[in-house]
Amino acid sequence: MATLEELKAKAVAMLDMAYVPYSHFPVGAALECEDGAVFTGCNIENxxxxxxxxxxxxxxxxxxxxxxxxxxxxxxxxxxxxYCYPCGACRQVLYEFGPDMEVICLNKDNEEKRLHIKELLPYGFDQTWLAIDEK
Incomplete structure (x- = not known):
């Protein structure tokens, strides 16, 4: 399990990996899975x-x-x-795999705002919406 400080450092480190020739707005992320595995990401523009x-x-x-x-x-x-908040598409993707996950948004000063994914996407689309009424 990673500490919050380790996750924050990994997310900040990914800012330098971002490919942002158009927006010049780098974003880095560090995602912790329930089993403790950590995956990083950066934005990649086209x-x-x-x-x-x-x-x-x-x-x-x-x-x-x-x-x-x-x-x-x-x-x-x-x-x-x-704070760097996730866009709508990211909120839905995160909700798919972490309907109870915590989202920690940082700003340039490494200050944090902690949210729950359901605060960011209160009526997320999930498998319950796919249920077929068999009346």
Whole structure:
């Protein structure tokens, strides 16, 4: 299990790995799975903006591709004055694998704001929405 300080350091370190030639807004993430495994990610932009991938989804997809399906918490780091919150798409992806996870958002001064994924996405789409009424 990683400490919060270790996760924060990993997320901040990923800022330097970000590929952001268009927005110049690097984001780093460190995702801890329920079994203690940690996966990092950075945002990766593309000149076709729709093909850009966020740091949070990069970390999540790395975790899932390695067989991890339960997320415990994620730290998201940015270099802005405000906290670096996940976008809507990232919120839904994180909710899929961590409906009870903690989301820790950092600002440029490494100050943190702790949230629950359900605060960020109160009515997340999950498997219960797929239930078929068999009346």
């Amino acid at each position: 000149s076709s903006y729709g093909l850009t991938n966020c740091a949070e989804r990069t970390a999540a997809f790395k975790a899932v591709s390695e067989g991890h399906r339960r997320f415990k918490r994620i730290v998201i780091a940015g270099r802005s004055d405000d």
